[in-house]
Amino acid sequence: MLAAFACAGLSMIAGAQESDPVLMTINGKEITKSEFEYIYHKNNRQQVDTNSIDEYLPLFINYKLKVDAAEKAGIDTTAAFRTELNGYRDELAKPYLVDREMEEKLLHEAYDRLKVNVEISHILFSTMNLPDAAAHEEVRRKATEVMQQAREGADFAKLAEQYSDDPSAKGRGGYLGYVKGGRLIYPFEKVAFSMKPGEVSDLVETRFGYHIIKVHNVRPDMGERLCAHIFIQVPQNATPEEVERKKALADEIYKELQEGADFATLAKEKSDDKSNSGRGGELPWCGVGDFVKEFENAAFALKEKGDIAAPVRSMYGFHIIKLLDTRSLQPFDEMRSALEQRIARDERGGMARESMIAKLKQQYNYSCDSSQLEQIAALSLTGKADSTFVAALGQNSTVLATYGDKQITASEVAASLGNSRILATQDAEQVVANAVDRLATQGVLDLEKANLDKKYPEFRNLINEYRDGMLLFEISNKEVWGKASTDTEGLARFFKKNKKKYAWDEPRYKGFIVSCANDTVAREVKKRMKKFSFDSSVADIENEFNTDSLIRVSIRKGLFVKDDDAIVDELVFKGEPAQRDEKLPVVFVSGKKLKNPEAYTDVRGQVTADYQEYLEKQWVARLNDDATVVINEDVLKTIK
Numbered sequence: 001m002l003a004a005f006a007c008a009g010l011s012m013i014a015g016a017q018e019s020d021p022v023l024m025t026i027n028g029k030e031i032t033k034s035e036f037e038y039i040y041h042k043n044n045r046q047q048v049d050t051n052s053i054d055e056y057l058p059l060f061i062n063y064k065l066k067v068d069a070a071e072k073a074g075i076d077t078t079a080a081f082r083t084e085l086n087g088y089r090d091e092l093a094k095p096y097l098v099d100r101e102m103e104e105k106l107l108h109e110a111y112d113r114l115k116v117n118v119e120i121s122h123i124l125f126s127t128m129n130l131p132d133a134a135a136h137e138e139v140r141r142k143a144t145e146v147m148q149q150a151r152e153g154a155d156f157a158k159l160a161e162q163y164s165d166d167p168s169a170k171g172r173g174g175y176l177g178y179v180k181g182g183r184l185i186y187p188f189e190k191v192a193f194s195m196k197p198g199e200v201s202d203l204v205e206t207r208f209g210y211h212i213i214k215v216h217n218v219r220p221d222m223g224e225r226l227c228a229h230i231f232i233q234v235p236q237n238a239t240p241e242e243v244e245r246k247k248a249l250a251d252e253i254y255k256e257l258q259e260g261a262d263f264a265t266l267a268k269e270k271s272d273d274k275s276n277s278g279r280g281g282e283l284p285w286c287g288v289g290d291f292v293k294e295f296e297n298a299a300f301a302l303k304e305k306g307d308i309a310a311p312v313r314s315m316y317g318f319h320i321i322k323l324l325d326t327r328s329l330q331p332f333d334e335m336r337s338a339l340e341q342r343i344a345r346d347e348r349g350g351m352a353r354e355s356m357i358a359k360l361k362q363q364y365n366y367s368c369d370s371s372q373l374e375q376i377a378a379l380s381l382t383g384k385a386d387s388t389f390v391a392a393l394g395q396n397s398t399v400l401a402t403y404g405d406k407q408i409t410a411s412e413v414a415a416s417l418g419n420s421r422i423l424a425t426q427d428a429e430q431v432v433a434n435a436v437d438r439l440a441t442q443g444v445l446d447l448e449k450a451n452l453d454k455k456y457p458e459f460r461n462l463i464n465e466y467r468d469g470m471l472l473f474e475i476s477n478k479e480v481w482g483k484a485s486t487d488t489e490g491l492a493r494f495f496k497k498n499k500k501k502y503a504w505d506e507p508r509y510k511g512f513i514v515s516c517a518n519d520t521v522a523r524e525v526k527k528r529m530k531k532f533s534f535d536s537s538v539a540d541i542e543n544e545f546n547t548d549s550l551i552r553v554s555i556r557k558g559l560f561v562k563d564d565d566a567i568v569d570e571l572v573f574k575g576e577p578a579q580r581d582e583k584l585p586v587v588f589v590s591g592k593k594l595k596n597p598e599a600y601t602d603v604r605g606q607v608t609a610d611y612q613e614y615l616e617k618q619w620v621a622r623l624n625d626d627a628t629v630v631i632n633e634d635v636l637k638t639i640k
Contacts, residue, residue: 022635025630033639040060057636062624066471066475067468070472096459097449098352098353113193115221117218118218119178119215120179156173185207187347191213197218223326224326228279229267229276229281229321230263232249232318232320249318253266357444360448361444364404368437368440377432379428385426401439403444416435491608494611494614502606507594508593509572509594512532512557513557516588517586534557551584572589
């Protein structure tokens, strides 16, 4: 048996090597074909001008040599590096820790339910704020009794009027009208959209209570409407006379529209809905269930673009509705993002994850010993998970569950419980069982996360790319970018050696522009500035002559080309007289006109960029001189 397993292991390794052979080794580190192909193809997708394999190969080698240098410098072992990488890994792992098959099934289910409208009524038996389990059971018993009456042919609307706890159902016999997918809580929707016209459901439990659902009809979805409206608000406590005045105003506006008045103009002038009146009354796209029924019925009764409905009354007031456009259900791919957000907000949001957890528990052979749970629970003298029980649990090493090569012991359960007072009121066995399940759930998820690199090549490639990118940034900053920005002596030498490269097309003025309150101040400032260099700070002079309440001098420093500044144009480049500040009318310049830069600081950005490139080339050359690179030419030929 051992020999058989050894042979099987060798054959698996050989198969893996054949499917993903080593393309090269760089300083002893193996680079597989798949890793090179991933980065090569991704790089070409992101570039306007693509590289051939021969062109890209030296770039890739240089990239890996820099990463190797970062590893030798120990950058990958720092706490900051590991924290950032682990954070990225956790985020990247999330899509892999859900059941993608179920997630896709839920998305398509949600999309398919947008294709139809279901006409329904319901009766709600609320279980909100009940004092105890007995009260909950009594509600369930009553709901079951009413459900049987409905199924035996009793008038559903009358039952709803008599028993429903849904305030909106009162006076409407529990009637909700036509609804489309995504408008109901998921357990309710799941049942309603699976029923046939005329059927009465079993009890449907939601967080609100027990529902009895009756489906009256099913029809194809009516699509969406883009409408504008002019709204005349009617207060909730309006008198009949006030309602009539509002109706008369709505009728008058409608008459104006029939006589050719512009809808958008009247909306801006007369609509009480200020959230959209500025847009001519235009509303968002609406489908079945998006607006109150009276508005919806009137909007969907309009057939042609530009049609305007006579004033319709809703609980809020009168609406005059204009149809702007219509559209049918958008394709699935265009709605995927919106559907993902929708299902993430309700019970479906955790279903794909729970399904994956169940699969992982099976995959990692999760087993919980119920007999041990009972024995452990017996340690509680009160039957509750009080502090005495938790303390006893902490001293117990009994194995309660296993998964993979891991164990969950009683003491681990105790450590996870903490010192919550709420536990003292809960059943000890149930508390332990819940804790074991939580620990097992986190445990199998951690095991799976640790194995994602082996199971999913795309995950491994993304993690490696991000890791290498972090290392590349840090080592490049150390060897090139940071050095170039702080090495003033090196920048000065580089500029001096390449001075001809930085010639200007036109002269610059390098110096100060000084604005003073009067001639006396100007004379004093000139004296102070005689020994000034371009790098000197002017703060001392400004502090000497200025106070919080009185500004007598303002000094600006810069490198100016003609047309950059009106004062410089006048005083240096002999241009037109420039306008002065009334409070600082005396102006002079202190500096010099240059035909070409005299120091690297005059062209800092360009010199720094060129110096970075110079340092980069030197660094890469050193890395290549010290490198050992071996390329498998046979494997290289197979890359396309």
